[in-house]
Amino acid sequence: MTKKNMTTKNNDLTKHKKADKPALTRREALGLGGAAIAGAAIATTLPASAQKMEHRGSNMGTMKMDSGGGQSAMKPKKAAMRGKAGEYTIPTSNDFYARSVDQWDDWEPGMPGRDYTPVVSPNGQTLPFKIVDGVKIFQMDVREVMHEFAPGLKAICWGYNGLIAGPVIEAVEGDKIRIYVTNRLNTKTSVHWHGLILPSGMDGVGGLSQRKINPGETFKYEWTINHHGTFMYHSHTDTMTQEGMGLTGMFIVHPRKPKEPRPDRDFVLIMHEFDIKPGTYRPDPNVFSGYNTLTLNGRCFPGTAPLVAKQGDKVRIRVGNLSAMDHHPLHVHVHAFQVVETDGGIIPPGQRWPETTVLVSVGQTRSIELIADNPGDWAMHCHMTHHTMNQMGHDIPNVLGMDHQKLDWKMNNIVPGYMTMGANGMGDMAKHAEHMEMPENSIPMMGTPGPLDYIAMGGMVTMLKVREELTSYDDPGWYNAPEGTTATTATKADLRRDGIKI
Numbered sequence: 211m212t213k214k215n216m217t218t219k220n221n222d223l224t225k226h227k228k229a230d231k232p233a234l235t236r237r238e239a240l241g242l243g244g245a246a247i248a249g250a251a252i253a254t255t256l257p258a259s260a261q262k263m264e265h266r267g268s269n270m271g272t273m274k275m276d277s278g279g280g281q282s283a284m285k286p287k288k289a290a291m292r293g294k295a296g297e298y299t300i301p302t303s304n305d306f307y308a309r310s311v312d313q314w315d316d317w318e319p320g321m322p323g324r325d326y327t328p329v330v331s332p333n334g335q336t337l338p339f340k341i342v343d344g345v346k347i348f349q350m351d352v353r354e355v356m357h358e359f360a361p362g363l364k365a366i367c368w369g370y371n372g373l374i375a376g377p378v379i380e381a382v383e384g385d386k387i388r389i390y391v392t393n394r395l396n397t398k399t400s401v402h403w404h405g406l407i408l409p410s411g412m413d414g415v416g417g418l419s420q421r422k423i424n425p426g427e428t429f430k431y432e433w434t435i436n437h438h439g440t441f442m443y444h445s446h447t448d449t450m451t452q453e454g455m456g457l458t459g460m461f462i463v464h465p466r467k468p469k470e471p472r473p474d475r476d477f478v479l480i481m482h483e484f485d486i487k488p489g490t491y492r493p494d495p496n497v498f499s500g501y502n503t504l505t506l507n508g509r510c511f512p513g514t515a516p517l518v519a520k521q522g523d524k525v526r527i528r529v530g531n532l533s534a535m536d537h538h539p540l541h542v543h544v545h546a547f548q549v550v551e552t553d554g555g556i557i558p559p560g561q562r563w564p565e566t567t568v569l570v571s572v573g574q575t576r577s578i579e580l581i582a583d584n585p586g587d588w589a590m591h592c593h594m595t596h597h598t599m600n601q602m603g604h605d606i607p608n609v610l611g612m613d614h615q616k617l618d619w620k621m622n623n624i625v626p627g628y629m630t631m632g633a634n635g636m637g638d639m640a641k642h643a644e645h646m647e648m649p650e651n652s653i654p655m656m657g658t659p660g661p662l663d664y665i666a667m668g669g670m671v672t673m674l675k676v677r678e679e680l681t682s683y684d685d686p687g688w689y690n691a692p693e694g695t696t697a698t699t700a701t702k703a704d705l706r707r708d709g710i711k712i
């Protein structure tokens with residue numbers, strides 16, 4: 211392609227923007243005219259949404275994108291449209307990985323069922339919406355709430371709509387959205403839409419992109435979503451405190467025209483961590499490390515709901531991490547999966563990689579896909595072992611291997627019923643904890659009785675339950691393994707046959 215041709219295309223593209231009707235097809239604009247977009251990218255850093263927002267300003271009655279002095283980045287000048295790299299076709303990363311349609315197209319609000327299969331948020335909720343003049347309207351408040359992490363542990367947290375984690379916001383590429391946020395805290399707040407491309411003034415960083423929302427005030431955030439993906443939202447005012455108290459949630463944008471079949475099950479999980487000292491009712495967001503309450507969608511195992519799938523289902527699991535200080539490697543038993551998406555967009559099919567454990571760093575999302583081809587109850591958990599224990603004390607003395615019988619006998623004179631715990635590890639401690647008097651409002655080491663023995667796990671643990679037959683996706687209970695397929699005591703005949711001497 212010659213420079214002259216490109217210049218012509220650029221001019222056409224400029225005309226298209228001004229005339230408000232396509233002079234080029236989407237293919238021409240994105241493929242042949244990519245340089246125009248790329249050039250604008252170099253010149254303005256936010257070309258795509260900028261042009262889109264300006265283009266649509268007249269369609270969104272309440273959006274005054276042309277006013278104010280801070281909009282220069284939103285209105286690329288004619289010269290900038292050509293850019294320094296005018297000869298090259300460089301699609302922006304979002305065109306490539308996170309757009310299924312031309313971001314300039316005008317779309318009706320995307321509807322569940324017709325335009326997307328709604329996500330499933332175990333233990334969670336999806337934020338309802340209504341439509342007013344073609345705009346999807348969402349409403350949230352920020353408030354204090356007594357939240358149950360698992361039976362036996364509650365704490366006063368801060369949640370969007372009183373939920374830990376916040377409700378999942380679900381939208382479709384091209385949707386015009388408006389989100390009302392009412393602050394019912396006694397302190398200022400703001401909401402950052404993490405990973406989404408939007409005008410600077412909608413980015414939610416208190417003091418930087420907006421005035422903070424005072425107690426009692428209601429703010430509105432509004433923009434046109436021009437890409438798809440798995441994103442998050444969280445407070446961006448006094449973030450350490452407010453995120454630490456629970457102000458987090460997931461934000462899912464479905465592609466307008468998916469390039470791949472929709473999954474049968476589309477799960478959403480958000481990872482978080484709190485420090486709740488046994489006997490207290492408020493998380494301490496100020497600690498640097500040693501978080502003792504590790505959550506998936508705000509719950510600790512055994513309080514986590516399982517992810518239920520039918521054998522053969524294509525399962526997507528979208529995972530975000532808004533923990534304060536910890537990255538979490540999420541491991542799925544028995545099912546190898548593909549990492550198909552990051553918060554930056556879809557990984558093209560040929561570039562995906564297989565895993566059984568995916569690291570989800572703080573501030574990241576990862577989407578994985580698997581075929582649920584193995585019936586059973588499969589543990590799915592963070593593989594940091596301290597993150598699969600409930601409220602474990604990290605400063606307790608190490609008594610592993612200690613002969614504690616004499617000590618226990620002497621101590622019983624002073625403290626009746628005393629028993630040194632941990633000499634053989636922590637597994638038994640979890641079971642004992644069920645029958646012992648524990649500090650009020652605490653679940654130290656707590657696990658749960660399983661079908662075959664006590665399950666000494668807690669925290670960031672859930673189950674992928676796969677069944678051959680299902681009439682609903684409700685929890686089907688424990689798996690009944692076919693006879694002869696469960697590990698059990700080796701018989702004498704086994705030992706003799708295989709020459710095993712004990």
Ligand SMILES: [Cu+2]
Nearest residue numbers: 538592594597
């Ligand atoms: Cu972890």
